[in-house]
Amino acid sequence: MKKFVLSQEDITPAEYSIQYEDLLNEAQLEAVMFDEGSALIVAGAGTGKTRTLVYRVARLVESGVDPTQILLLTFTRRAASEMLRRASQILDERCQRVEGGTFHHYCSKILHRYAEKIGYPEQFTIIDAGDAMDTVNLVRSQVDIPTQKKRFPKKSTLYNIFSTSVNKQMTVRDVIEQQYPQFVNYTETIELLADKYAAYKEQNFVMDFDDLLVKTRDLLRDQQEVRKKVAAQHKHVLVDEYQDTNALQAELTQLFSSIHNNVMAVGDDAQSIYSFRGADHKNMMRYPELFEDTKIIKLEENYRSTQRILDVANRVLKQAGEKFEKELYTVKEKGDMPGLVKAANMNDQSRFLTQMILNLREQGHELNEIACLFRNGRDSFDLEVMLNKKNIPYIKYGGQKFTEAAHVKDVLAHLRVLVNPKDTISWNRVLMLIDGIGPKTAEELFSWAQTGGNPYRPDQAPNTSDRYLTQLKALGNLFSELKKLDGSVPEQLQTVVDYYAKFCKKRFDDHPKRMKDLETFVDISGTYRSLEKMIEEVALDPIEATAIDTETTEKDEPPLILSTIHSAKGLEWHTVFLIQCLDGILPSGYAIDDEEQIDEEVRLLYVAVTRAKEQLFITYPALFQSRYGDYFTNPSRFIEDIEKDYLEPWLLVEESEEEQKQLEE
Numbered sequence: 001m002k003k004f005v006l007s008q009e010d011i012t013p014a015e016y017s018i019q020y021e022d023l024l025n026e027a028q029l030e031a032v033m034f035d036e037g038s039a040l041i042v043a044g045a046g047t048g049k050t051r052t053l054v055y056r057v058a059r060l061v062e063s064g065v066d067p068t069q070i071l072l073l074t075f076t077r078r079a080a081s082e083m084l085r086r087a088s089q090i091l092d093e094r095c096q097r098v099e100g101g102t103f104h105h106y107c108s109k110i111l112h113r114y115a116e117k118i119g120y121p122e123q124f125t126i127i128d129a130g131d132a133m134d135t136v137n138l139v140r141s142q143v144d145i146p147t148q149k150k151r152f153p154k155k156s157t158l159y160n161i162f163s164t165s166v167n168k169q170m171t172v173r174d175v176i177e178q179q180y181p182q183f184v185n186y187t188e189t190i191e192l193l194a195d196k197y198a199a200y201k202e203q204n205f206v207m208d209f210d211d212l213l214v215k216t217r218d219l220l221r222d223q224q225e226v227r228k229k230v231a232a233q234h235k236h237v238l239v240d241e242y243q244d245t246n247a248l249q250a251e252l253t254q255l256f257s258s259i260h261n262n263v264m265a266v267g268d269d270a271q272s273i274y275s276f277r278g279a280d281h282k283n284m285m286r287y288p289e290l291f292e293d294t295k296i297i298k299l300e301e302n303y304r305s306t307q308r309i310l311d312v313a314n315r316v317l318k319q320a321g322e323k324f325e326k327e328l329y330t331v332k333e334k335g336d337m338p339g340l341v342k343a344a345n346m347n348d349q350s351r352f353l354t355q356m357i358l359n360l361r362e363q364g365h366e367l368n369e370i371a372c373l374f375r376n377g378r379d380s381f382d383l384e385v386m387l388n389k390k391n392i393p394y395i396k397y398g399g400q401k402f403t404e405a406a407h408v409k410d411v412l413a414h415l416r417v418l419v420n421p422k423d424t425i426s427w428n429r430v431l432m433l434i435d436g437i438g439p440k441t442a443e444e445l446f447s448w449a450q451t452g453g454n455p456y457r458p459d460q461a462p463n464t465s466d467r468y469l470t471q472l473k474a475l476g477n478l479f480s481e482l483k484k485l486d487g488s489v490p491e492q493l494q495t496v497v498d499y500y501a502k503f504c505k506k507r508f509d510d511h512p513k514r515m516k517d518l519e520t521f522v523d524i525s526g527t528y529r530s531l532e533k534m535i536e537e538v539a540l541d542p543i544e545a546t547a548i549d550t551e552t553t554e555k556d557e558p559p560l561i562l563s564t565i566h567s568a569k570g571l572e573w574h575t576v577f578l579i580q581c582l583d584g585i586l587p588s589g590y591a592i593d594d595e596e597q598i599d600e601e602v603r604l605l606y607v608a609v610t611r612a613k614e615q616l617f618i619t620y621p622a623l624f625q626s627r628y629g630d631y632f633t634n635p636s637r638f639i640e641d642i643e644k645d646y647l648e649p650w651l652l653v654e655e656s657e658e659e660q661k662q663l664e665e
């Protein structure tokens with residue numbers, strides 16, 4: 001057969017179909033046109049980071065780079081798909097073929113491909129943080145815990161210690177000494193548990209999120225031929241939200257780009273708010289040391305907010321310690337003065353918000369152009385009651401994820417054991433739903449299955465009590481049914497949901513709502529290609545509760561946005577209300593004694609403020625009511641020092657008092 005080598009269809013800048021010069025400012029254009037090598041885009045809030053990356057993808061594709069040879073790493077899967085969708089809109093469908101996703105997704109893909117190189121089967125199980133904590137609990141139950149006066153750390157604390165040790169590349173002992181000194185007497189037991197947790201995962205072919213990063217790093221660092229193959233797959237590596245990466249991710253970025261050194265990272269050190277997950281904003285400062293001849297490009301012109309909002313943002317940022325110096329500016333008009341609203345109590349704060357929101361709606365603003373932001377999910381409870389009373393539709397981001405709710409985990413557990421019969425945690429969930437089966441019986445059944453018994457016929461196990469034999473038969477029948485349906489995710493899911501209905505009814509008072517959720521889950525599961533894919537996807541990228549709520553609410557009006565500040569990352573609204581802006585909440589009471597933590601709280605406030613385009617209100621109640629009692633509060637220390645010229649004080653006055661005053665006058 002004859003071979004004809006097609007040469008690359010490179011086009012010159014003169015032939016570009018997109019008018020980049022007209023659509024981008026000078027610094028953005030420089031980043032988009034950056035040729036080869038390493039670049040760091042240090043960008044302030046609202047300066048067009050996302051826009052720049054979208055145009056860079058389009059420009060690379062338009063210049064003739066094969067889209068599959070571009071790797072775009074983002075903070076969430078949704079962010080990658082959104083950027084590629086936008087790039088496709090401005091150029092063409094080729095941009096959809098760019099490899100986009102999170103570090104965890106990409107690492108998982110590599111590990112599946114090279115599983116045998118690290119002694120794993122291709123189908124290993126990925127566990128989310130909740131499952132990881134349950135696994136820690138399981139190994140904890142197999143170890144004698146010395147009795148001491150001080151209680152032993154909880155499963156979540158243990159998991160956090162292990163995870164910090166991996167992400168910050170510290171020993172478990174150092175993490176305890178530096179961050180959990182109260183548990184220092186338990187150091188040896190905790191170290192033993194860390195080893196046992198690691199051994200459990202190896203034996204059962206399970207990986208937690210940290211393993212995905214560590215094992216990929218080890219694989220690429222230690223096996224040169226794999227590294228070369230992986231790095232040769234892409235010619236350009238783009239990393240978004242670099243300020244929220246950790247040292248391991250920095251090392252991975254280096255390995256991914258080790259052949260070509262074409263890497264562009266984009267980030268705003270002032271928006272680094274994920275240190276509790278191991279992110280290190282200093283990663284940005286270290287970038288130029290890690291990548292040779294880095295070109296630093298700064299984006300400072302803000303296109304989102306009015307100058308008055310930026311004045312507040314700049315004043316907030318001045319209070320943070322180590323940072324790349326930048327001062328946000330805009331050519332937009334000055335705009336309305338941001339307001340600082342003191343309410344007598346939480347109820348008045350909610351009244352103010354609902355009345356302002358209704359006014360804005362009256363003025364023609366859609367509700368989804370307005371956001372109420374807060375530090376913690378619970379900070380909006382009072383407001384939610386008032387919104388329900390006033391029939392104002394809203395959607396809340398940042399609460400519990402849909403796929404982390406107990407009923408969804410129960411259903412998923414049945415499918416997970418089908419895919420990986422060694423998944424102890426899921427077996428426990430499945431078996432313990434059954435009346436009369438407790439941890440001991442579950443363990444016996446599991447051991448029987450691991451030593452030759454058929455896990456999918458648990459009714460065949462010896463010595464099963466009559467109390468639950470019929471139920472075990474029903475479980476066995478469920479598995480036979482599921483195997484017959486292999487290939488259709490919605491049908492398999494529906495079969496488990498039907499089986500689960502009676503347990504749901506018994507376990508939860510609000511079972512009708514939960515069953516409705518599960519039905520919606522069945523509806524949206526058609527998008528997954530296989531059961532294995534679905535299980536992995538929901539572990540890596542938990543479905544937001546809001547995705548389900550939006551499916552189930554039939555309101556025709558786009559809802560108001562309620563969101564934690566963390567979940568507001570990357571978004572923007574016409575009007576932003578930042579509520580409960582109190583000392584002890586923002587900054588959190590836990591951060592007050594730690595300078596680095598305080599800095600992170602400043603950055604959180606900065607993220608919140610910079611989400612607003614036209615109007616910003618910061619509100620707080622003077623009296624804080626909780627179940628432990630009522631007490632007077634102080635507004636956040638970060639806003640106390642901002643002069644009145646930048647943040648105008650608002651006073652809330654009762655209508656009756658105002659009328660009285662007018663009468664007197």
Ligand SMILES: Nc1ncnc2c1ncn2[C@@H]1O[C@H](COP(=O)(O)OP(=O)(O)OP(=O)(O)O)[C@@H](O)[C@H]1O
Nearest residue numbers: 023024025045046047048049050051303304570571
């Ligand atoms: N050159 C430009 N011309 C016009 N509008 C722009 C330009 N650059 C950015 N914008 C607009 O400014 C807003 C902010 O841009 P973008 O969301 O890309 O910023 P960002 O840096 O990712 O923000 P953040 O980090 O704060 O989330 C968007 O509405 C975007 O369309």
